[in-house]
Amino acid sequence: MTLVEQHKRPPARAALEVSFEFFPPKSAEMEGGLWAAIERLAPLDPNFVSVTYGAGGSTRERTHATVARLVKETHLRPAAHLTCVSATRDEVDDVVRGYGRAGVRHIVALRGDPAGGPGTAFAAHEGGYQSSADLVRGIKRLGDFEVSVSAYPEKHPESASFEADLDGLKAKIDAGATRAITQFFFDNEHYLRFMDRVRGAGITIPVVPGIVPVENFKQTASFAKRTGASVPQWLADRYEGLDNDPATRKLVAGTVASEQVFGLLDHGVREFHFYTMNKSELVFAICHLLGMRPKPAQAAA
Ligand code: FAD
Numbered sequence: 001m002t003l004v005e006q007h008k009r010p011p012a013r014a015a016l017e018v019s020f021e022f023f024p025p026k027s028a029e030m031e032g033g034l035w036a037a038i039e040r041l042a043p044l045d046p047n048f049v050s051v052t053y054g055a056g057g058s059t060r061e062r063t064h065a066t067v068a069r070l071v072k073e074t075h076l077r078p079a080a081h082l083t084c085v086s087a088t089r090d091e092v093d094d095v096v097r098g099y100g101r102a103g104v105r106h107i108v109a110l111r112g113d114p115a116g117g118p119g120t121a122f123a124a125h126e127g128g129y130q131s132s133a134d135l136v137r138g139i140k141r142l143g144d145f146e147v148s149v150s151a152y153p154e155k156h157p158e159s160a161s162f163e164a165d166l167d168g169l170k171a172k173i174d175a176g177a178t179r180a181i182t183q184f185f186f187d188n189e190h191y192l193r194f195m196d197r198v199r200g201a202g203i204t205i206p207v208v209p210g211i212v213p214v215e216n217f218k219q220t221a222s223f224a225k226r227t228g229a230s231v232p233q234w235l236a237d238r239y240e241g242l243d244n245d246p247a248t249r250k251l252v253a254g255t256v257a258s259e260q261v262f263g264l265l266d267h268g269v270r271e272f273h274f275y276t277m278n279k280s281e282l283v284f285a286i287c288h289l290l291g292m293r294p295k296p297a298q299a300a301a
Contacts, residue, residue, distance in 0.1 A: 024062035043294030083112025
């Protein structure tokens with residue numbers, strides 16, 4: 001089905017849920033960009049918006065400040081990411097309590113990349129949470145938080161097998177997680193096959209596909225290598241010759257990501273998590289194609 005044919009279908013907006021992921025800004029200028037993106041996307045009334053946590057807690061204060069401001073100044077429901085790398089339990093618990101005090105009710109709990117970076121061996125902090133499941137349990141002990149976790153349609157790069165990954169996901173659910181968000185992927189087949197395994201393993205929680213509109217192909221391809229997400233040749237071909245042509249890259253990015261989302265929609269997927277890169281244009285346009293329209297009363301304060 002072509003994009004034009006797809007767009008002719010009646011929008012399924014009533015049943016759709018979206019969430020948006022942001023990262024905490026490093027400078028005043030980036031902060032301006034982030035809040036402009038939030039203001040643009042907020043009226044789409046996302047299920048939640050999440051804010052990432054830098055490796056090893058490097059953005060601890062900035063993540064906190066961003067989610068606290070989201071609670072104070074918008075109607076949005078923020079989810080704060082949290083990792084347990086290179087930190088004691090007490091330090092991590094302090095962050096969780098701080099989120100709670102700021103009015104955050106949802107945490108995306110992650111183990112985090114090894115301190116030496118992706119690809120190096122992971123060693124849990126002696127006095128810290130030992131795994132993501134351990135972290136989920138700790139968070140649930142500290143308060144009535146909703147907890148989301150990660151899932152990897154192409155397997156986590158450190159994982160020995162899909163079965164080990166599914167065991168890990170089950171352990172996180174047993175510890176209290178009620179939603180998984182996937183690493184980004186470009187071939188929908190990876191997600192669909194993964195979901196067969198997930199459901200086959202008796203896992204029933206929502207496993208929401210993470211979608212990244214690729215404006216900067218080179219950067220995304222290099223990031224994908226570290227995360228274990230494969231970059232198909234057809235995708236590279238679509239960006240061929242566009243290194244110095246950001247305007248065309250943006251159009252291509254919107255088309256590719258829309259195709260991906262409509263492809264998933266055709267398979268019954270109704271929930272999407274967008275990695276926004278703190279930009280609103282493409283994500284807003286894709287949501288628009290999906291039939292979502294801004295709700296004036298829901299505009300950011
Ligand atoms: P886990 O669920 O802990 O592990 C995934 C799988 O890897 C396990 O099921 C298991 O099979 C295998 N595995 C894990 N540990 C081992 C081990 N020691 N030996 C063998 N196999 C093992 N990172 C950040 O720093 N900040 C963020 O805000 C952030 N947000 C993310 C959001 C999403 C939706 C996703 C998908 C990832 C995010 N990450 C983030 C990246 C994540 O921290 C890394 O992928 C990290 O390497 C794994 O943490 P995890 O909780 O995802 O994995």
